[in-house]
Every structure is written in C-alpha cells, then in structure tokens.
Amino acid sequence: MGIRILTAQMHIEGIQQLDVYRRHGGYEAFRKVLNAMSPPAVLEEVKLSTLRGRGGAGFPTGMKWSFLAKNTGKPAYLICNADESEPGTFKDRYLMEKNPHLLLEGMMISAFALEAATAYIYIRGELFYVHQILERAIGEAYAAGLLGKNILGSGFSLDIHCHPGGGAYICGEETALIESLEGKRGNPRIKPPFPAVSGLWDCPTVVNNVETLAAVPWIIQNGGKAYAAIGVWKSTGTKLMSACGHIRKPGVYEVEMGLPVEEFIYSDEYCGGIRNGNQLKAVVAGGSSVPILPAALILKTAKGEARLITYESLSEGGFESGTMLGSGGFIVMDHTTCIVKNLWNFTRFYHHESCGQCSPCREGTGWMEKVLHRIETGHGKMEDIDLLSDVAKNIEGNTICPLGDAAAWPVRSTIRHFRQEFEDHVNQKRCPFSK
Amino acid sequence: MPLFKVSIDNITVEVEPGTTILNAARKIGGKIVPPAMCYYSKLKGSGGKCRTCLVKVVRTSASDPRPMPKLVASCSTLVQDGMIVENTISKEVLEARKHVVEFLLINHPLDCPVCDQAGECDLQNLSYEHGVSGSRYEEERRTFERIDIGDLIQLHMNRCILCYRCIYVADQLTDKRVHGILFRGDKAEIGTYIDQVIDNDFSGNVIDVCPVGALTDKTFRFKSRVWFTKPYDAHRECSKCKGKAVLWMSGKEILRVTARKDAYGEVEDFICNTCRFEKKDLDDWTLEGPRNIKHESVISQNLYELIKEPPREPPFKKK
Ligand SMILES: Cc1cc2nc3c(=O)[nH]c(=O)nc-3n(C[C@H](O)[C@H](O)[C@H](O)COP(=O)(O)O)c2cc1C
Numbered sequence: 001m002g003i004r005i006l007t008a009q010m011h012i013e014g015i016q017q018l019d020v021y022r023r024h025g026g027y028e029a030f031r032k033v034l035n036a037m038s039p040p041a042v043l044e045e046v047k048l049s050t051l052r053g054r055g056g057a058g059f060p061t062g063m064k065w066s067f068l069a070k071n072t073g074k075p076a077y078l079i080c081n082a083d084e085s086e087p088g089t090f091k092d093r094y095l096m097e098k099n100p101h102l103l104l105e106g107m108m109i110s111a112f113a114l115e116a117a118t119a120y121i122y123i124r125g126e127l128f129y130v131h132q133i134l135e136r137a138i139g140e141a142y143a144a145g146l147l148g149k150n151i152l153g154s155g156f157s158l159d160i161h162c163h164p165g166g167g168a169y170i171c172g173e174e175t176a177l178i179e180s181l182e183g184k185r186g187n188p189r190i191k192p193p194f195p196a197v198s199g200l201w202d203c204p205t206v207v208n209n210v211e212t213l214a215a216v217p218w219i220i221q222n223g224g225k226a227y228a229a230i231g232v233w234k235s236t237g238t239k240l241m242s243a244c245g246h247i248r249k250p251g252v253y254e255v256e257m258g259l260p261v262e263e264f265i266y267s268d269e270y271c272g273g274i275r276n277g278n279q280l281k282a283v284v285a286g287g288s289s290v291p292i293l294p295a296a297l298i299l300k301t302a303k304g305e306a307r308l309i310t311y312e313s314l315s316e317g318g319f320e321s322g323t324m325l326g327s328g329g330f331i332v333m334d335h336t337t338c339i340v341k342n343l344w345n346f347t348r349f350y351h352h353e354s355c356g357q358c359s360p361c362r363e364g365t366g367w368m369e370k371v372l373h374r375i376e377t378g379h380g381k382m383e384d385i386d387l388l389s390d391v392a393k394n395i396e397g398n399t400i401c402p403l404g405d406a407a408a409w410p411v412r413s414t415i416r417h418f419r420q421e422f423e424d425h426v427n428q429k430r431c432p433f434s435k
Numbered sequence: 436m437p438l439f440k441v442s443i444d445n446i447t448v449e450v451e452p453g454t455t456i457l458n459a460a461r462k463i464g465g466k467i468v469p470p471a472m473c474y475y476s477k478l479k480g481s482g483g484k485c486r487t488c489l490v491k492v493v494r495t496s497a498s499d500p501r502p503m504p505k506l507v508a509s510c511s512t513l514v515q516d517g518m519i520v521e522n523t524i525s526k527e528v529l530e531a532r533k534h535v536v537e538f539l540l541i542n543h544p545l546d547c548p549v550c551d552q553a554g555e556c557d558l559q560n561l562s563y564e565h566g567v568s569g570s571r572y573e574e575e576r577r578t579f580e581r582i583d584i585g586d587l588i589q590l591h592m593n594r595c596i597l598c599y600r601c602i603y604v605a606d607q608l609t610d611k612r613v614h615g616i617l618f619r620g621d622k623a624e625i626g627t628y629i630d631q632v633i634d635n636d637f638s639g640n641v642i643d644v645c646p647v648g649a650l651t652d653k654t655f656r657f658k659s660r661v662w663f664t665k666p667y668d669a670h671r672e673c674s675k676c677k678g679k680a681v682l683w684m685s686g687k688e689i690l691r692v693t694a695r696k697d698a699y700g701e702v703e704d705f706i707c708n709t710c711r712f713e714k715k716d717l718d719d720w721t722l723e724g725p726r727n728i729k730h731e732s733v734i735s736q737n738l739y740e741l742i743k744e745p746p747r748e749p750p751f752k753k754k
Pocket residue numbers: 052053054055056057058059061064081082083084085086169170171172173174175207208209210212213401402403406
C-alpha cells in the first residue's frame with residue numbers, strides 16, 4: 001500500500017467536524033504558515049514539490065501561482081474549481097464529502113501564499129449535499145477564528161464563499177467559471193488575458209482544482225522536497241483515481257504516481273480486475289475527453305514498456321498510441337462493450353454541454369452525434385467513418401476553449417483504434433452488441 | 436511608443452501596439468484581409484467566436500521566433516513586433532476556413548431566394564469565396580419559429596450564426612438591455628426578456644450589425660430585392676443621432692433606411708429608430724448622391740448615377 005496524502009484520514013469517524021479534524025493534526029499546517037512563514041516561502045515549498053494541477057491539464061501549480069500579477073492595486077482572488085462534471089470523474093466530490101476541512105485548510109494556505117483576502121469554491125450545482133457539508137465546515141472555521149478578520153491574531157484575513165453552479169459542465173472551464181461567478185452567462189472568455197492577469201472582476205485570479213489545493217497542507221507540513229520524492233520524474237506525489245466501469249471494485253483510490261496501470265486494474269487493492277472474469281477491452285484513463293486506448297496499449301506502451309500512472313507515461317506515444325492522465329477518471333470497458341455506442345454517449349454529452357459560442361464546437365458536436373447515432377442504429381455508411389474523423393479534426397484546435405478538443409479527441413481515438421467495429425456496424429446494418 | 440512591424444502574407448505594415456492582426460491586415464487592405472463574421476470594431480467584446488478569421492502565426496515576434504501552436508483568431512490576437520502572419524498564402528488556414536464555413540452552413544436554411552438579406556449577406560459572400568459547392572451534411576437542420584421583436588424587427592433564428600453582435604448592440608447602445616442569448620450549444624437562440632420588444636431609440640441597429648438575414652427590418656420585408664433598389668447617401672437634422680444614412684430607393688419611394696456601412700460591412704455611425712423607421716418621405720432628407728457599395732455584392736453590379744436635371748433646352752433648335 002502506497003503513501004496516503006489526501007485520503008489518509010478518511011476512515012476516521014467524524015473527520016468532517018472541525019474538532020475531530022484538529023485532533024488528528026488538522027490546521028497545524030495553516031498554523032505553521034501563520035506563525036512562521038511568509039507568502040514567498042509558502043510559494044517556494046509548492047514550487048519545490050513540483051505539484052501539478054489535478055484539474056486535467058497538469059499545469060505546475062507553483063508556476064501558475066508565480067504568474068499572478070503583483071502590485072496591480074487590485075485585490076487577488078483564489079478560486080477552487082469544484083465543478084467536477086466530466087463523465088468518469090468523481091474524485092473531488094469524494095474528497096470534499098469525506099474531508100471538507102482538508103480542502104479549506106489547503107485554500108487558507110494557498111490564499112495566504114497568493115495574498116488573497118477572498119476565496120471562492122465554485123461547486124457543481126448537482127452536488128447539493130456536498131455544498132451543505134462545505135457550508136457547515138466553513139461555518140465551523142469562522143466560529144473557530146480560522147476564517148474572517150485577523151485570523152488567530154496573525155494579521156491575515158480571509159473569507160471563503162461557496163457558490164453552487166447551475167449544472168453546466170462548461171462552467172468547469174476556468175474562464176466560464178469566472179463569468180458564472182460574476183453572475184453572467186457561463187461562456188468561456190477569449191484568452192489572453194489569462195486569469196492570472198485579469199480574472200474575476202478583472203482582478204488577478206488563480207483557479208485551482210480541489211485535489212490540487214487539498215495537497216498543499218501536506219506539502220507545508222512535510223516540505224516540498226518530501227512531496228517531490230514521491231512519484232516518478234515530473235509526476236510527483238499522489239493522484240486520486242476515480243475508477244468505474246466493468247471492474248470488480250469501482251471507487252476512488254489514491255495512488256502514488258508511478259503505479260503500473262496493470263497493477264491498478266488487476267490488484268485487489270485497487271480495481272480488483274475485470275468483472276465476471278471478462279476480458280479487458282479498452283480504457284479511458286483520464287476522464288471522457290482523453291483518447292481511449294485498447295487493452296494492449298493501456299497496459300504497455302507501443303515500445304513495450306509497462307504503462308505507469310504518470311503524466312509522462314500515459315502520454316507516451318502521443319495521440320497515435322498514447323493518451324493523457326487528465327483528471328484521473330478511469331473508465332474500464334470489458335469485451336461486452338460496444339465501443340461505438342460508448343462514443344455516441346460521450347459525444348452526446350459534449351454536444352449537450354457546448355456553450356455554443358464558437359461555430360466549430362457548436363455545429364460540429366451536434367453533427368458528430370447525429371452521425372454516430374446513425375451508425376450505432378444501423379443506418380451508417382462507410383463514408384460516415386471518415387466523415388466523422390474529419391469533422392473532429394476540423395473542430396480540434398480551432399475553438400475558443402478546450403471543450404472542442406475534448407469532444408474531438410474521443411472521436412478520433414476511437415476510430416483510430418477500433419475502426420473495425422464501426423465497419424461491422426455499417427456492414428451488419430445493426431449494432432453487433434445489441435441482442 | 437514605437438510602432439510594431441508585422442508581416443501579413445509577405446506584406447509589411449507598421450501599427451500601434453495593441454492592434455489586432457485583423458486590424459493590421461485591414462490597414463494593408465485588399466485580398467489579404469481575413470473575413471470577419473462576428474468581430475465588429477465598434478462593439479466592445481465582439482469577436483473570437485465565428486472563427487472565420489483564423490490565421491497562422493509562423494513567427495510570434497522578433498524576440499520569440501517560435502510559431503504559435505494553433506491557428507489564432509486574427510480579430511482577437513494582438514500583433515507583436517516582428518510577427519509574421521500567414522493568411523491567404525497558408526494552405527492550412529484556407530483549409531480550416533473552408534471548414535468553418537461548412538460548420539456555419541450545416542444548420543443554415545440556405546433560403547437565400549426568400550431572404551431579405553440576399554445580395555448583402557456576409558455569409559453568402561463568405562461561402563461564395565471560401566466555401567465548397569456541395570454539402571456533406573445529411574442530417575435534419577435545426578429550426579426555430581420566427582419571432583417578431585416588436586412590430587419593426589423580425590428575428591429569423593434559423594439563419595442566425597450566433598455572432599453575438601446584436602447582443603453587444605443591445606448591451607452597449609441601448610440603456611435597458613432586454614435582449615440576450617438563451618440556452619446553450621446549438622440550442623442557443625437570441626431572445627428578448629418576456630415581452631419580446633426592444634423598446635429603445637437605437638434598437639434598430641441590431642438589423643444593421645446582423646451579418647445574415649436573422650434580424651430584418653419589417654417595414655422593408657419582401658418589398659424588393661436589394662439589388663433592384665438604389666442606395667443614396669442622405670442626411671437630415673436629427674436630435675438623437677447624426678442623421679447620416681443610406682436611403683434604399685425604388686423610383687421616388689424610400690423602401691428602407693439603414694446606416695452607412697464601410698468596406699468591411701461595419702456601420703460608420705449608428706442611426707436612431709426615428710431616422711430608420713419613420714422618415715420614409717423624400718422631403719425628410721437631403722440627398723447627397725449615390726452610395727457606392729464597395730463590399731463585393733451584387734449591388735455593385737447595379738451601377739447607376741444620380742439623375743441630374745438636364746439643361747433646359749428645347750428639343751428642337753429654333754431655326
Ligand atoms: C470544458 C472544461 C471543463 C473543465 N472542468 C473542470 C472541472 O470540473 N474541474 C477542474 O478542476 N477543472 C476543470 N477544467 C480545467 C480548468 O479550466 C482549469 O484548468 C483547472 O481548474 C485548473 O486547476 P489546476 O491547475 O489545479 O488543475 C475544465 C476545463 C474545460 C475546458
């Protein structure tokens with residue numbers, strides 16, 4: 001069993017409560033920061049840890065923080081992105097539900113480092129009960145003097161507000177999130193400017209994922225070097241993987257970066273192997289938007305090396321034969337899965353969630369969905385397969401925000417690796433998997 | 436501040452820092468100017484959406500010689516000193532643009548024969564220049580009901596390309612905005628809040644900024660094809676706007692009044708609703724002369740001159 005950073009305390013009865021959290025060492029890191037550290041010193045530790053953003057893109061957190069515009073005469077804001085809506089991803093929900101104070105402590109330390117007096121949690125609207133858990137934890141923190149003015153006599157003041165979204169996946173994109181927080185329609189902004197320069201109310205803003213911020217207390221308590229010592233190369237620390245699909249033990253697992261994918265799927269400590277002793281067919285390793293890989297390529301790279309759970313190993317081979325770690329939403333499919341139907345389902349999601357601002361995504365996602373529906377229901381033509389791939393290619397890279405790419409990658413990768421299955425649908429004029 | 440040098444399709448131009456690639460290209464002018472369906476220089480926040488203006492930056496700047504990793508929207512990307520941009524000389528750009536046009540057309544009704552905008556439609560011009568003749572789209576097209584936005588403006592959502600220009604007009608020109616985007620993705624539509632009337636002196640400008648026939652002037656509806664009308668520059672004393680307009684005439688009848696548009700289809704000065712909808716009598720206006728529509732359009736084929744009074748000479752000379 002590897003080291004636990006984010007989930008170490010989750011088995012403790014009542015850990016959602018402030019006093020229990022404190023009894024188990026909670027808020028010690030924040031106290032250490034208030035008593036003995038300066039904002040640049042905190043930033044330095046986070047840089048040393050080489051922690052990378054867990055929201056999907058894997059951007060180095062310390063570097064992101066250091067880009068925050070300084071001396072602008074405007075306040076700086078910290079936003080915690082808790083909109084988690086990507087199919088297959090449910091790790092942030094788990095973390096907030098089980099240990100809300102860990103996130104709050106991470107936000108307090110991060111806000112201190114960024115010299116932000118106000119921080120927001122933008123939480124997915126459907127997670128109403130988690131919102132309540134967070135509100136309760138925030139209330140406790142205010143009552144204990146851990147939030148508010150002049151926290152514990154340190155001179156540092158911080159307010160944290162929790163804001164529920166209205167149920168749009170696109171509001172997880174950081175600039176759409178900011179628009180939504182400002183009370184506007186959740187459309188992604190055109191970048192640049194980036195939030196670090198002009199974010200919430202045109203002020204310098206850092207947006208970080210829940211899991212990213214929750215790793216910060218441990219980094220402060222144990223040092224950035226200790227965090228960087230875990231994992232492999234530029235993938236340090238631990239990662240929450242939300243595993244689902246045709247495995248024996250779906251759930252959220254904390255893994256040390258560098259764990260072999262094969263072990264993750266088959267070990268009883270994690271996914272416990274494929275259900276009913278079935279054959280592994282394909283895996284979407286990092287949430288629905290990353291390229292799908294067939295069994296052979298998810299277990300081993302094209303060069304024959306064992307595939308590891310790291311940013312680098314999963315993307316080994318580029319999009320030809322690799323994928324991405326993304327958000328850690330690990331979707332496993334066995335040999336009974338219709339890959340076309342799965343793709344249709346994903347595409348339907350992106351079509352539904354496109355904000356509609358830019359033409360390639362607005363029009364292309366709907367087009368792909370319709371063609372996929374035809375193929376799946378036995379009305380497809382051979383030319384449709386290349387058409388699909390081409391439409392995806394024309395969306396990719398030509399849009400305002402990465403949702404367009406997220407819609408295109410599954411289509412292109414599924415056709416790349418499972419073309420035969422599309423042809424079978426066309427030839428048999430039906431879905432070969434339907435009974 | 437020193438000017439920035441930027442090269443677009445091998446033509447160099449010097450522009451102020453803070454200029455977009457598109458505006459630098461417009462400074463050069465001619466064929467190298469990327470088409471723009473959503474950007475509108477007079478509307479803050481416009482641009483970035485339609486993606487027809489995509490270009491390739493092969494060198495970011497003099498100090499950073501790397502290319503930009505993706506095509507960029509020229510309307511919302513600022514030039515840097517020493518930047519090298521490719522538009523019409525880049526196969527990649529032309530190919531991407533062709534597909535943006537394809538995306539814009541798959542749900543468009545292609546009802547030009549019955550559309551009032553035909554002949555002065557940016558989408559018509561764009562597809563003529565950059566599109567392909569056939570369509571690969573075999574699915575059902577998206578449809579909406581027609582909506583009257585008050586008794587002067589009609590919304591034909593089927594034709595809309597969601598450029599957001601009318602939203603910015605409503606936001607920036609009228610004092611109480613009741614006009615916005617409802618819903619999301621390809622279900623998104625232009626809508627007004629509850630009573631579906633934009634009640635404002637400048638609301639008619641949404642018609643002029645619309646690049647397609649989604650917002651049209653109900654007082655002109657089906658009166659004539661634009662190429663059968665004759666546009667004249669004219670002005671009048673107006674307390675609300677500058678009163679500079681174009682009258683679209685048939686004989687002595689004013690069929691329609693619009694603002695004056697430049698070579699890129701942008702209005703020179705927004706006009707008020709009184710000038711647009713209520714002044715349809717020649718006595719209301721001082722005619723200046725025929726309007727030369729530079730935009731590539733069938734209207735330009737309809738060359739004509741302002742009729743001057745002939746010399747008052749009798750038909751037969753006295754012997
Ligand atoms: C369509 C879309 C949806 C996204 N949804 C989320 C989300 O739910 N949660 C999240 O943390 N990041 C999401 N992101 C990524 C954010 O834009 C941003 O990169 C991230 O919150 C940064 O945090 P990090 O640096 O800690 O990873 C999304 C991005 C896109 C394009």
